[in-house]
Amino acid sequence: MTGQSRVVNFFVEPESLPAVVQAIEDQVLPRFAALPNFVGLVCLQSQGGVRTEVVGISLWAGDLEPSEELSETLRDGVSQLTGTIPARKSYEILRAHVLDTDGVVCVDMP
Secondary structure (H helix, E strand, O other): OOOEEEEEEEEEOHHHHHHHHHHHHHHHHHHHHOOOOEEEEEEEEOOOOOOEEEEEEEEEOOOOHHHHHHHHHHHHHHHHHHOOOOEEEEEEOOOEEEEOOOOOEEEEEO
16 A cells, blocks of 8 residues: 555644644644554644644555544644634655655655
């Protein structure tokens, strides 16, 4: 099976962004890391605008099914924290190549 990715995006008021970042560090990463096939997480924020858009991209080395229940729980948490309903979509990874800060490959998929 090829790699899979789940993309979640939502808007947050700028003053709520630190709480979102803290929740990612304290809740999302440790819980995803405990699941089978988890490869990594990339979180992005938009620049400019009245509200900040946050995009989370989780990478998995296999089927997304083992992460589905947790993903729903985390999505509910985002709704409670931000007052918005996150959009979510799954993708098949065509290619992912990520280097660490020393230039060493740390993710290379498919």
